[in-house]
Amino acid sequence: MTGQRSIAVVVVAAGRGERATANGDPSPKQYRKLQGKPVLQRTIEAFLAQPEVDWVVPVIHSGHAALYGALKLEGGDRLLPPVTGGANRQASVLAGLTSLSPRRPDFVLIHDAARPLVSPEVISDVVDALASSDAALPVVPVTDTIKRSADGRTVAATEDRNTLFAAQTPQGFRFPQILSAHLRAGRVPREFTDDAAIAEWAGLTVALTPGSTRNIKITHSEDFARAERLLGGEKSMETRVGSGFDVHAFEAGNSVWLGGVEIAHTHKLKGHSDADVALHALTDAIYGALGEGDIGKHFPPSDPQWKDAASSIFLKHAADLVADRGGRIVNIDLTIVCEAPRIGPHVETMKAAIAGVCGITSGRVAIKATTSEELGFTGRREGIVAMATASVELPRED
Missing domain, CATH: 3.30.1330.50 (2-C-methyl-D-erythritol 2,4-cyclodiphosphate synthase)
Structure with missing residues (x-):
């Protein structure tokens, strides 16, 4: 794996999570239970279960301290105190990265809390790729035919799906490079949709690693039902x-x-x-x-x-x-x-x-x-x- 290299994980959980909870449990989605365990707890535990991970730092919403405190987490010194997020995802990630500066890990993985089904294999493949690349991005091939439209009413072109991939997390980086890139990106009038996009903008090489169709992102209420089915497949x-x-x-x-x-x-x-x-x-x-x-x-x-x-x-x-x-x-x-x-x-x-x-x-x-x-x-x-x-x-x- 990584030898003596240190690895930190930033788990981004600072959103309000309202789209997935409007018609059911009023809790933000990252604190809703998925087969008896809150989503955020499942996500954090997935990384704590990886022996090569040295530290995990959660980034949470300023109003969610009590919800986070109610989680039953056992990480010892590896689980760092939560950091308060910013106005958007990009600002929240930067807050997490900045909190890690005193430890200066070699590698950092940045992961969305709303992906609680991430597997050890997806995590390990990202870490392994960092041995030879500036950054690593888990992806799954796009299987649908993708159309492009300028006005949302008529088709302008059909994309070559053989060159298209859906991005997932965790996205892995060499810590000094991604921290520097984030600091510079925060000074430009552009909001990046993920951290790999910031790495690309900064001129870093981003390697592709295998993602997983199980590594779904919970966004809407129906995604909870899908996640329940995926977890239910592990037991009758x-x-x-x-x-x-x-x-x-x-x-x-x-x-x-x-x-x-x-x-x-x-x-x-x-x-x-x-x-x-x-x-x-x-x-x-x-x-x-x-x-x-x-x-x-x-x-x-x-x-x-x-x-x-x-x-x-x-x-x-x-x-x-x-x-x-x-x-x-x-x-x-x-x-x-x-x-x-x-x-x-x-x-x-x-x-x-x-x-x-x-x-x-x-x-x-x-x-x-x-x-x-x-x-x-x-x-x-x-x-x-x-x-x-x-x-x-x-x-x-x-």
């Missing part, structure tokens, strides 16, 4: 279904909590927590799919700390258990039975609230409301019933 998955049922009576009050939404009403629901009968049924459904008992096991009503607690706490605990076991919630189906209040006007808001807590898109949440035709205690407007089903995909245990 199975689908489990759980059901939940809950009843709460009315008592004096002026609003009810249903599906994570407060609805004005002539009464409120009676319970130790906020008595959100819908979220209670749903929480039990997820626990059922996991074989984890019911809500009372995890949050006993005898425990005073749960007095008037938001039921979204219980639902999030159930959803986190799914993620911690390397699984995902496939879909949720919830039925609410009551004569009043009217549920229909609040369904979309409920779906968004539930999806946000569970880290899924609202399209995976179904909510139906019905009455009992004035029969029984619900017909007499004495309370509300909720029934839920949850489908969960988990790694097979046997």
Whole structure:
């Protein structure tokens, strides 16, 4: 490999990560869980697992210190304290490189945090190429036919795809050269899309190394599903279904909590927590799919700390258990039975609230409301019933 040469890695994680999270988990994409582990943690661990890597420095957003601090990382002296990023990727990379100046590594790899599936082979090939090149860039051949257009409406030319390659990270460089190039690039009125482009602009020779189709960049929500499938290929998955049922009576009050939404009403629901009968049924459904008992096991009503607690706490605990076991919630189906209040006007808001807590898109949440035709205690407007089903995909245990 590299003999006595020192190697540092800059993991760029300073973006807001909003495009991948708008309809599901509100966390920035680099902190969302991928089969039970945050994306950024997976990425950092991929480099810490490489014995030839001496240091890893994460570059994070100024508002993400608490999110980064919650990661369960064990890197010892090899994992350096995070550095605050800049206004764009180029500025963030420069911040990472500058922080490494006192250590002056021989080589530096620059990697996007949003590529958590990078393989040891891709990393090693980049490092090996630096023995004879100024820089190294992992690529995959372009297989689609590429058209060029000046106006976005008509084709001007067809490119020769045999000469085209899609760039990936980590991109490798000799540290003094790329630091110097970045410092000079920061003084010109041009924003470079990656570090290899800065190296090219600076006149450095950039060697191509084999990338991998698994080394995907998570940009949009659907990329999480693709990454889950790629990780799932390493283990057999199975689908489990759980059901939940809950009843709460009315008592004096002026609003009810249903599906994570407060609805004005002539009464409120009676319970130790906020008595959100819908979220209670749903929480039990997820626990059922996991074989984890019911809500009372995890949050006993005898425990005073749960007095008037938001039921979204219980639902999030159930959803986190799914993620911690390397699984995902496939879909949720919830039925609410009551004569009043009217549920229909609040369904979309409920779906968004539930999806946000569970880290899924609202399209995976179904909510139906019905009455009992004035029969029984619900017909007499004495309370509300909720029934839920949850489908969960988990790694097979046997």
